[in-house]
Amino acid sequence: MYQTPEIPAVVVADVDDALLAEAFVLDVREPDEWNRGHIDNAVHIPLGQLQERVGxxxxxxxxxxxxxxxxxxxxxxxxxxxxxxxxxxxxxGMHAWESAGRPVSLD
Known part of the structure:
Protein backbone atom coordinates (compact mmCIF):
# COMPACT_ATOMS: atom_id res chain seq x y z
CA MET A 1 0.00 0.00 0.00
CA TYR A 2 1.25 3.50 -0.85
CA GLN A 3 1.66 5.76 2.17
CA THR A 4 1.65 9.54 1.77
CA PRO A 5 4.55 11.20 3.56
CA GLU A 6 3.57 13.40 6.47
CA ILE A 7 3.49 17.08 5.58
CA PRO A 8 5.07 19.37 8.17
CA ALA A 9 2.48 21.77 9.56
CA VAL A 10 2.06 24.43 12.20
CA VAL A 11 -1.14 25.72 13.81
CA VAL A 12 -1.84 29.45 14.03
CA ALA A 13 -1.36 29.49 17.81
CA ASP A 14 2.25 28.34 17.30
CA VAL A 15 3.09 31.03 14.74
CA ASP A 16 4.92 33.65 16.77
CA ASP A 17 6.74 36.83 15.78
CA ALA A 18 10.06 34.98 15.63
CA LEU A 19 8.73 32.50 13.07
CA LEU A 20 7.19 35.30 11.01
CA ALA A 21 10.46 37.23 11.12
CA GLU A 22 12.58 34.27 9.97
CA ALA A 23 10.20 32.65 7.48
CA PHE A 24 9.50 33.37 3.86
CA VAL A 25 5.69 33.51 3.96
CA LEU A 26 4.30 32.13 0.72
CA ASP A 27 0.62 32.63 -0.09
CA VAL A 28 -0.51 30.23 -2.83
CA ARG A 29 -4.13 31.40 -3.14
CA GLU A 30 -5.71 32.89 -6.24
CA PRO A 31 -5.44 36.67 -6.85
CA ASP A 32 -9.03 37.43 -5.74
CA GLU A 33 -8.39 35.64 -2.43
CA TRP A 34 -5.07 37.45 -1.95
CA ASN A 35 -6.77 40.80 -2.57
CA ARG A 36 -9.24 40.14 0.26
CA GLY A 37 -6.35 40.03 2.73
CA HIS A 38 -3.11 38.22 3.47
CA ILE A 39 -0.38 37.92 6.09
CA ASP A 40 1.82 41.01 6.20
CA ASN A 41 5.01 40.64 4.12
CA ALA A 42 3.75 37.46 2.44
CA VAL A 43 4.77 36.77 -1.15
CA HIS A 44 1.99 35.82 -3.55
CA ILE A 45 2.61 32.95 -5.98
CA PRO A 46 -0.62 31.13 -6.89
CA LEU A 47 -0.28 27.35 -6.63
CA GLY A 48 -0.77 26.94 -10.38
CA GLN A 49 2.35 29.08 -10.99
CA LEU A 50 4.55 27.65 -8.25
CA GLN A 51 6.31 25.02 -10.35
CA GLU A 52 7.47 27.59 -12.92
CA ARG A 53 8.29 30.21 -10.27
CA VAL A 54 9.97 27.95 -7.67
CA GLY A 55 13.22 29.88 -8.18
CA GLY A 93 -4.84 28.61 6.41
CA MET A 94 -6.14 32.16 6.31
CA HIS A 95 -9.48 31.01 7.69
CA ALA A 96 -7.79 29.93 10.94
CA TRP A 97 -5.50 32.97 10.87
CA GLU A 98 -8.40 35.42 10.68
CA SER A 99 -10.55 33.42 13.13
CA ALA A 100 -7.73 33.74 15.67
CA GLY A 101 -7.82 37.52 15.26
CA ARG A 102 -4.39 37.69 13.64
CA PRO A 103 -3.63 40.79 11.53
CA VAL A 104 -4.49 40.82 7.83
CA SER A 105 -2.86 43.14 5.30
CA LEU A 106 -4.64 44.52 2.25
CA ASP A 107 -1.62 46.11 0.51
Whole structure:
Protein backbone atom coordinates (compact mmCIF):
# COMPACT_ATOMS: atom_id res chain seq x y z
CA MET A 1 0.00 0.00 0.00
CA TYR A 2 1.25 3.50 -0.85
CA GLN A 3 1.66 5.76 2.17
CA THR A 4 1.65 9.54 1.77
CA PRO A 5 4.55 11.20 3.56
CA GLU A 6 3.57 13.40 6.47
CA ILE A 7 3.49 17.08 5.58
CA PRO A 8 5.07 19.37 8.17
CA ALA A 9 2.48 21.77 9.56
CA VAL A 10 2.06 24.43 12.20
CA VAL A 11 -1.14 25.72 13.81
CA VAL A 12 -1.84 29.45 14.03
CA ALA A 13 -1.36 29.49 17.81
CA ASP A 14 2.25 28.34 17.30
CA VAL A 15 3.09 31.03 14.74
CA ASP A 16 4.92 33.65 16.77
CA ASP A 17 6.74 36.83 15.78
CA ALA A 18 10.06 34.98 15.63
CA LEU A 19 8.73 32.50 13.07
CA LEU A 20 7.19 35.30 11.01
CA ALA A 21 10.46 37.23 11.12
CA GLU A 22 12.58 34.27 9.97
CA ALA A 23 10.20 32.65 7.48
CA PHE A 24 9.50 33.37 3.86
CA VAL A 25 5.69 33.51 3.96
CA LEU A 26 4.30 32.13 0.72
CA ASP A 27 0.62 32.63 -0.09
CA VAL A 28 -0.51 30.23 -2.83
CA ARG A 29 -4.13 31.40 -3.14
CA GLU A 30 -5.71 32.89 -6.24
CA PRO A 31 -5.44 36.67 -6.85
CA ASP A 32 -9.03 37.43 -5.74
CA GLU A 33 -8.39 35.64 -2.43
CA TRP A 34 -5.07 37.45 -1.95
CA ASN A 35 -6.77 40.80 -2.57
CA ARG A 36 -9.24 40.14 0.26
CA GLY A 37 -6.35 40.03 2.73
CA HIS A 38 -3.11 38.22 3.47
CA ILE A 39 -0.38 37.92 6.09
CA ASP A 40 1.82 41.01 6.20
CA ASN A 41 5.01 40.64 4.12
CA ALA A 42 3.75 37.46 2.44
CA VAL A 43 4.77 36.77 -1.15
CA HIS A 44 1.99 35.82 -3.55
CA ILE A 45 2.61 32.95 -5.98
CA PRO A 46 -0.62 31.13 -6.89
CA LEU A 47 -0.28 27.35 -6.63
CA GLY A 48 -0.77 26.94 -10.38
CA GLN A 49 2.35 29.08 -10.99
CA LEU A 50 4.55 27.65 -8.25
CA GLN A 51 6.31 25.02 -10.35
CA GLU A 52 7.47 27.59 -12.92
CA ARG A 53 8.29 30.21 -10.27
CA VAL A 54 9.97 27.95 -7.67
CA GLY A 55 13.22 29.88 -8.18
CA UNK A 56 11.59 32.83 -6.39
CA UNK A 57 11.34 30.75 -3.20
CA UNK A 58 14.62 30.93 -1.27
CA UNK A 59 16.76 27.97 -0.32
CA UNK A 60 18.08 27.95 3.24
CA UNK A 61 15.12 29.79 4.74
CA UNK A 62 12.00 28.31 6.34
CA UNK A 63 8.99 28.70 4.03
CA UNK A 64 5.55 29.07 5.64
CA UNK A 65 2.95 28.06 3.02
CA UNK A 66 -0.52 29.58 3.30
CA UNK A 67 -3.82 29.18 1.45
CA UNK A 68 -7.48 29.50 2.45
CA UNK A 69 -7.85 26.41 4.68
CA UNK A 70 -4.64 24.40 4.19
CA UNK A 71 -5.25 22.09 1.22
CA UNK A 72 -3.41 23.95 -1.52
CA UNK A 73 -0.66 25.05 0.85
CA UNK A 74 -0.09 21.42 1.89
CA UNK A 75 0.45 20.59 -1.80
CA UNK A 76 2.83 23.55 -2.06
CA UNK A 77 4.66 22.38 1.08
CA UNK A 78 5.09 18.89 -0.34
CA UNK A 79 6.29 20.23 -3.70
CA UNK A 80 8.73 22.69 -2.11
CA UNK A 81 10.16 19.98 0.13
CA UNK A 82 10.78 17.86 -2.97
CA UNK A 83 12.67 20.86 -4.39
CA UNK A 84 14.93 21.13 -1.33
CA UNK A 85 13.07 23.87 0.55
CA UNK A 86 12.41 23.80 4.32
CA UNK A 87 8.64 24.22 3.92
CA UNK A 88 5.86 24.03 6.49
CA UNK A 89 2.10 24.27 6.01
CA UNK A 90 -0.11 26.69 7.95
CA UNK A 91 -2.82 24.32 9.20
CA UNK A 92 -6.24 25.92 8.70
CA GLY A 93 -4.84 28.61 6.41
CA MET A 94 -6.14 32.16 6.31
CA HIS A 95 -9.48 31.01 7.69
CA ALA A 96 -7.79 29.93 10.94
CA TRP A 97 -5.50 32.97 10.87
CA GLU A 98 -8.40 35.42 10.68
CA SER A 99 -10.55 33.42 13.13
CA ALA A 100 -7.73 33.74 15.67
CA GLY A 101 -7.82 37.52 15.26
CA ARG A 102 -4.39 37.69 13.64
CA PRO A 103 -3.63 40.79 11.53
CA VAL A 104 -4.49 40.82 7.83
CA SER A 105 -2.86 43.14 5.30
CA LEU A 106 -4.64 44.52 2.25
CA ASP A 107 -1.62 46.11 0.51
Missing amino acids: EVPLGQKVLCVCAVGGRSSMATQFLASEGRDAINLDG
